[in-house]
Amino acid sequence: MPQKSKPIESPVVEEFESTPVPERAQKGAKAFWGMYAGEHAAGTEFMIGPLFLLAGVSLQNIFWGLLLGNFLAVLSWRFICAPIATKARLTLYCHLEKIAGKDLVKVYNFANGVLFCFLAGAMITVSATAVGIPFNLEMPAFDAIYPNSASFIMIVVAVGVVISAVAGIGYNAVSRFANIAAPWMVLVFLGCGIVALKQLGVDSWAGLNAIWTESISFAQGGEVTTSMGFLEVVLFAWFCNAAMHVGMSDLSVFRYAKKASSGWATAGGMYVGHYMAWIAAALMLAAQIKLTQSADPVPGPMAFNVVGIAGIICVVVAGWTTANPTIYRAGLAFQAMLPGTSRLSMTLLAGGVATTAAIFPAFAFKLLGFVGLYGTILAPMGAVIFADWYLSKRIGVTPFHAEASGCGVNKSVLFAWLIPVTVSLYFIFAQGVTTWYFVLPAWLACGVLFLVFSRLRGTPQSSVKKGYLA
Amino acid sequence: MKNTCKWIGLLSIAVTFILPLAFFIEQISLAAMKQGLLIATLVWFGTSVFWIGTKVPEQPKGDPIL
Numbered sequence: 001m002p003q004k005s006k007p008i009e010s011p012v013v014e015e016f017e018s019t020p021v022p023e024r025a026q027k028g029a030k031a032f033w034g035m036y037a038g039e040h041a042a043g044t045e046f047m048i049g050p051l052f053l054l055a056g057v058s059l060q061n062i063f064w065g066l067l068l069g070n071f072l073a074v075l076s077w078r079f080i081c082a083p084i085a086t087k088a089r090l091t092l093y094c095h096l097e098k099i100a101g102k103d104l105v106k107v108y109n110f111a112n113g114v115l116f117c118f119l120a121g122a123m124i125t126v127s128a129t130a131v132g133i134p135f136n137l138e139m140p141a142f143d144a145i146y147p148n149s150a151s152f153i154m155i156v157v158a159v160g161v162v163i164s165a166v167a168g169i170g171y172n173a174v175s176r177f178a179n180i181a182a183p184w185m186v187l188v189f190l191g192c193g194i195v196a197l198k199q200l201g202v203d204s205w206a207g208l209n210a211i212w213t214e215s216i217s218f219a220q221g222g223e224v225t226t227s228m229g230f231l232e233v234v235l236f237a238w239f240c241n242a243a244m245h246v247g248m249s250d251l252s253v254f255r256y257a258k259k260a261s262s263g264w265a266t267a268g269g270m271y272v273g274h275y276m277a278w279i280a281a282a283l284m285l286a287a288q289i290k291l292t293q294s295a296d297p298v299p300g301p302m303a304f305n306v307v308g309i310a311g312i313i314c315v316v317v318a319g320w321t322t323a324n325p326t327i328y329r330a331g332l333a334f335q336a337m338l339p340g341t342s343r344l345s346m347t348l349l350a351g352g353v354a355t356t357a358a359i360f361p362a363f364a365f366k367l368l369g370f371v372g373l374y375g376t377i378l379a380p381m382g383a384v385i386f387a388d389w390y391l392s393k394r395i396g397v398t399p400f401h402a403e404a405s406g407c408g409v410n411k412s413v414l415f416a417w418l419i420p421v422t423v424s425l426y427f428i429f430a431q432g433v434t435t436w437y438f439v440l441p442a443w444l445a446c447g448v449l450f451l452v453f454s455r456l457r458g459t460p461q462s463s464v465k466k467g468y469l470a
Numbered sequence: 471m472k473n474t475c476k477w478i479g480l481l482s483i484a485v486t487f488i489l490p491l492a493f494f495i496e497q498i499s500l501a502a503m504k505q506g507l508l509i510a511t512l513v514w515f516g517t518s519v520f521w522i523g524t525k526v527p528e529q530p531k532g533d534p535i536l
Contacts (some may be wrong), residue, residue, distance in 0.1 A: 021496045180518045184511065191490035191507065307490070308504025311513045339513060 020089035026258045032265035035253075038182025040273025041189055043126040043299075043319030044119075048240075049281025050297035052369050054142065054219050056226035057233055059212045062279060065230050069237025070270035074263075076238070076245035077254075082263030082380070084389050085254030092251045096381060099388045100413040101402035106337050108381055108417075113333025115374050117350055120326040120355030124163060125364040127319030128156045130300030130312045139298040140361040147359050156358045163320060164351020167327040168344045178321035186272055188307060188314040193280025195306040196287040215286040219295035232434065236368065237274060237438040240373030246443055248382035297365070327351045372435025376424045376442050383429060383447030384413050397454040412453035420445035475517040482513035 052062055087093055097105045129139055132155045140148045147153045166174055179268045202208040217224050228236070244250045245266070254262060284302045289295050291305065299319075303311030332346030338346070357363050363370065392399045423445075424438035486507060493503040 176523075180515065180522045184486060184514050184518075187483060187486045188507070188511075194494050195489040195500075195503070204499065307507050310486075310504070310507035313511055 005210045014229050016426040018091075018094050025256060027256050027262075027267050028258055029262040032257060032262045034182075036266050036269030037186065038179070040269030041182065041186045041277050042322040043123045043315065044322070045189065045273055045277040046281050046299035046303065046315055046318065047122065047303045047341045047364055047367050048124055048371075049278035049283075049296065050285035050302070051365075052228070052233070052278065053212070053215060053282050053285050054295065054297060055228045055368070056216050056220060056224060057228045058226065059209050060281065061228070061230045061233050065233025066237045066275050066278065068236040070267075070274050072234070072238040073241060073245060073270055073274075074267045077250065077266040078260070078263030080386060081245050081248055081250050082254045082257060082260040084248070086257050086260045086262075086383065088251070088389070089255040090251065091255065092385075095248070095251055095385055098400040098403040099384060099409045100381075101410045101412060103408035104168055104402075104410060104414055108378075109333045109376060110337040113337070113350065114353075115377065116326050116330035116333065117246070117353040118357050118363055118370065119374070119410060120163075120323045120330065120350070120354035121360075122364040122367050123319045123323035123371070123384055124156060124358035125162045125328065125361055126299045127163075127316050127323065128152070128159045128300075128358065129298045130303065130315035130319070131155055131159055133300050133312055139296060139301060142296050142365055144365070145360060145362040147361065147429070157355060159320075160351060160355025160358055163323050163325035164327055164348055164355065167324050167331065168347040169352060173357060174321060174324045177317075178325075181317045185314055185318055186277075187310055188310060189272075189277040189280050189387065192303060192306050192311065192314075196280065197285040198284035199306065200290060202282065211290065212286060215289045215295075218289050218293070226438065227434075232436065235436045235439070236372070237270075239375045239379070239436050240274065240371050242379040242439045242443075243382075246382045246386075246439075248385045250377075251385075296326060300306065323354070327354055330354070369435050372437075372439065373428065375439040376428070377421055379415075379439055380417055380420055380442045380446030383438050383443045384450045385417060387447040387451050391451060392454065395455060397451060401454065412450055412457055416446050416450035416453055419449060446467040472521050479514055479517035479521065482510040482517065485510040486514065490492040 059066075084095075090098075093105055093109065096108065100108070129137075131137065132152065137151050137155060137157065138149055140152060143385065147156070197208075200208065200211050202211055213224060227321075239246075254260075257263075281299075281302070284306055285295070285297050288302050288305055294301075299315045300312060303315045305311075307314075327350050328347060330350035330353075332341060333352055334346040335341055335343050386400075388397075388399050391397075398404050401407070401412070420442040424442045427433045428435050428438065489498070489503045489506045489510065492498045493500060498506070
């Protein structure tokens with residue numbers, strides 16, 4: 001519910017890009033609770049919840065694993081990201097530029113942009129499944145890699161074009177619309193779960209457990225096997241937003257917080273979006289299996305079955321309001337990489353890549369794995385910031401090395417990032433190991449390697465003169 | 471006008487919360503609940519635009535929200 005007379009708005013405003021946020025612009029914890037609760041009820045929640053069922057996760061592991069994993073995510077925001085954000089008060093890119101150098105930040109930004117495009121693609125697919133319902137669109141099956149019809153492609157392209165065009169024209173209107181939709185979306189998610197629970201016709205935990213197991217059995221063709229146990233669910237929930245907490249992307253958000261304790265506000269997002277909404281979406285698929293014998297986790301029809309047209313609107317809005325800023329950010333990342341290009345052309349390019357990815361439903365249906373990959377690639381840079389902030393001076397390494405030495409690429413950062421990420425990608429793609437196992441090891445390895453390489457490199461005279469080690 | 475819209479909007483959001491519960495305790499049918507939710511949705515978007523904050527960021531910060 002919105003506060004009595006306070007508008008629901010992001011505490012983040014577009015100022016202080018390259019300077020610390022001054023005291024007058026800082027905000028209390030209240031502003032962050034609403035922002036996180038609203039923003040984490042996104043289009044992808046409709047996809048992630050059902051994928052737990054299809055992965056054969058037991059009901060106990062979902063309830064307890066998500067409870068613990070989300071708590072660990074909140075702790076990561078509170079004790080890793082927010083303390084640095086409220087002391088340095090810089091954006092991720094500004095902070096990283098001081099350590100890694102301008103050119104390396106561009107490369108990191110570009111990697112961000114490419115991954116954003118695929119995430120936005122999954123969100124476009126989610127929206128398209130809802131838009132397709134009035135047209136009796138045949139939805140792609142869960143194991144589909146390629147689009148199943150020309151109609152599906154046309155609807156995805158239409159949705160992608162609209163989202164990209166809006167992102168290209170400007171962000172304000174969508175941002176305001178997202179603020180308006182947020183409280184309503186959260187309640188529709190909750191409603192979906194309640195109605196699905198009723199449709200399942202259970203009146204006890206044992207009954208729910210039995211029907212859940214039956215649903216898994218149906219979805220897996222008579223077997224009950226699981227690829228995710230308690231540990232995997234915990235790791236997934238913890239590192240789903242790894243790029244934002246341990247990866248320090250939310251430095252950009254919490255630099256506006258008066259105190260680091262505002263980091264607790266992320267609990268609003270985790271337990272509304274990544275607990276209630278995921279469980280509600282998973283129950284929707286169980287209800288769909290019971291009522292229609294279809295185990296395809298296609299968000300549009302699932303939401304329509306439980307709450308009708310309001311559900312279709314919710315899926316479209318949830319996908320659109322999150323895909324839009326994601327494409328916008330990707331456009332900015334591409335623009336930074338290619339100086340001289342316009343923001344509009346780069347946003348449209350990002351939208352084109354996202355729409356192309358959205359045509360292939362596999363990107364949306366493999367979202368669990370992709371989210372782990374996203375964290376594995378991007379989060380380790382957060383370890384560099386963490387190590388530089390807390391440990392560099394203690395072991396005689398120059399903090400903010402790139403700023404002190406004026407270099408464009410800090411090779412200590414480059415190799416500390418590339419080595420663990422390359423090793424992780426080898427195991428993920430060549431050995432087929434699950435992605436979310438690698439986020440924490442890659443993060444730790446990156447931090448340690450950064451300190452080791454920096455120590456071996458020695459201290460530039462310029463940094464001693466400028467007092468960086470004082 | 472703004473105040474009226476606000477109260478109507480808050481009422482619609484309360485209805486959005488209550489209708490699924492009413493269906494759960496078998497006070498209304500599924501069809502009625504779906505219809506009611508659609509009306510509450512339209513009312514919410516129709517009224518909230520007049521009173522929910524107009525101050526928005528120029529561009530998003532941070533990573534995509536999952």
